[in-house]
Amino acid sequence: MxxxxxxxxxxxxxxxxxxxxxxxxxxxxxxxxxxxxxxxxxxxxxxxxxxxxxxxxxxxxxxxxxxxxxxxxxxxxxxxxxxxxxxxxxxxxxxxxxxxxxxxxxxxxxxxxxxxxxxxxxxxxxxxxxxxxxxxxxxxxxxxxxxxxxxxxxxxxxxxxxxxxxxxxxxxxxxxxxxxxxxAALAPLTLAYNKLVLNGSGADDATIEAEFARVWASEDVKEAARARTEKRAPVFQGR
Missing domain, CATH: 3.90.226.10 (2-enoyl-CoA Hydratase; Chain A, domain 1)
Structure with missing residues (x-):
C-alpha cells in the first residue's frame, strides 16, 4: 500500500x-x-x-x-x-x-x-x-x-x-x-522557517518571530560564515 x-x-x-x-x-x-x-x-x-x-x-x-x-x-x-x-x-x-x-x-x-x-x-x-x-x-x-x-x-x-x-x-x-x-543539503532551520511563513500553517506572529530569531541564533549561521572563510561548502546540522 x-x-x-x-x-x-x-x-x-x-x-x-x-x-x-x-x-x-x-x-x-x-x-x-x-x-x-x-x-x-x-x-x-x-x-x-x-x-x-x-x-x-x-x-x-x-x-x-x-x-x-x-x-x-x-x-x-x-x-x-x-x-x-x-x-x-x-x-x-x-x-x-x-x-x-x-x-x-x-x-x-x-x-x-x-x-x-x-x-x-x-x-x-x-x-x-x-x-x-x-x-x-x-x-x-x-x-x-x-x-x-x-x-x-x-x-x-x-x-x-x-x-x-x-x-x-x-x-x-x-x-x-x-x-x-x-x-536536503541546505540549512534545515531556514527551510523550516521559510515553509512556516509560506504556508501560513496557523502560526501566530509570536511563533514566526521566535523561529526567525532561532535561525539567526543558530550554529548553522556560524557554520556558513566559517565555510565562506574556508572556501568550502557549509555542512548544516539544523541547530
Whole structure:
C-alpha cells in the first residue's frame, strides 16, 4: 500500500495500490500521515512523494469517500504535510486527479513527467473539496486555471501546469530525487522557517518571530560564515 525508503537525507514515500491506480482510501491516508511524521522524527531533511506505476494518484477511492472518518483522515494528512518542517516534493507520474491533485499541492514543490495530468472534477460527481484546496490552487496555478479546474471541471496536462506554475520542474522521479538531495543539503532551520511563513500553517506572529530569531541564533549561521572563510561548502546540522 505504501513503500517507504531512504536516499541519504531524503525519505521517499511511494503509493502502491496499482489495482486502484493509487487511489486514496482511509488506510492509505493514515499510512502517508504516519510515514511522513516518522521520516521527520528519523532525521530526514526532505521528502519525496510519488506513485507506483502509471498514476501518481487517481483520486479518492470511490468505494469509501462518503464517511466522515475518511474526510478527517484525508484532510488531516494533507494539512499535516503542509505543517511538516521539511520540504516535500511531489514526483507526479501520470494522473493526479481529485485527491491526487490535492496531495500534489499539499507538497511544497512539484516535479512532473510528460504523462502528468491534474484535475479536480468534483462538479462531475457532486462532491466538494475544502476551501484550502481551492485557494491553494488559485495561489499556485493562478485564478484563471483554478477557475477552469473548479468551475468547468477542466484538466491541465504537464505543459499547461508548467506554464501556469502549478508544476515547478519537468522531470522524472530521478530528477525529483536529485533536487531533493540538493535541498536536503541546505540549512534545515531556514527551510523550516521559510515553509512556516509560506504556508501560513496557523502560526501566530509570536511563533514566526521566535523561529526567525532561532535561525539567526543558530550554529548553522556560524557554520556558513566559517565555510565562506574556508572556501568550502557549509555542512548544516539544523541547530
Amino acid at each position: 505504501l513503500d517507504t525508503s531512504r536516499d541519504g537525507d531524503v525519505a521517499v514515500l511511494t503509493l502502491r495500490r496499482p489495482d486502484r491506480r493509487n487511489a486514496l482510501d482511509l488506510a492509505l491516508c493514515r499510512a502517508i500521515d504516519a510515514a511522513a511524521h516518522e521520516a521527520v522524527a528519523d532525521g530526514a531533511r526532505a521528502l519525496v512523494v510519488t506513485g507506483e506505476g502509471t498514476a501518481f494518484c487517481a483520486g479518492a477511492d470511490l468505494g469509501g469517500v462518503y464517511g466522515d472518518e475518511f474526510l478527517e483522515a484525508l484532510y488531516g494528512m494533507l494539512h499535516g504535510l503542509t505543517r511538516l518542517p521539511i520540504p516535500i516534493i511531489a514526483a507526479v507520474n501520470g494522473a493526479a486527479i481529485g485527491a491526487g491533485t490535492q496531495l500534489a499541492i499539499a507538497c511544497d514543490l512539484r516535479v512532473a513527467d510528460a504523462t502528468a495530468r491534474f484535475a479536480v472534477p468534483t462538479a462531475k460527481n457532486g462532491m466538494a473539496v475544502d476551501a484550502w484546496t481551492i485557494r491553494t490552487l488559485g495561489k499556485l496555478a493562478g485564478m484563471g486555471p483554478a477557475r477552469r479546474l473548479m468551475l468547468a471541471a477542466d484538466s491541465l496536462d504537464r505543459d499547461a501546469a508548467l506554464a501556469c506554475g502549478l508544476v515547478d520542474r519537468p522531470g522524472t522521479l530521478d530528477d525529483a530525487l536529485a533536487w531533493a538531495r540538493e535541498i
